[in-house]
Amino acid sequence: MNGHLTVCQVCQRLHCHPNTLKRWEKRLSLKVKRDYRNYRIYTEDDIKRIESYITQEK
Numbered sequence: 001m002n003g004h005l006t007v008c009q010v011c012q013r014l015h016c017h018p019n020t021l022k023r024w025e026k027r028l029s030l031k032v033k034r035d036y037r038n039y040r041i042y043t044e045d046d047i048k049r050i051e052s053y054i055t056q057e058k
Contacts, residue, residue: 010047028049
């Protein structure tokens with residue numbers, strides 16, 4: 001999965017809890033893709049949108 005990160009990897013990168021990540025997804029109306037196991041996978045664009053939202057919120 002090149003370029004795609006799991007919930008755990010994104011949470012480690014953003015220093016947040018998985019529930020927090022899910023709330024940000026809803027607020028930003030992100031359509032996060034799923035892999036064959038139905039796990040959420042994030043692209044770099046998704047992460048950049050979340051990061052910009054976090055910086056605006058502070």
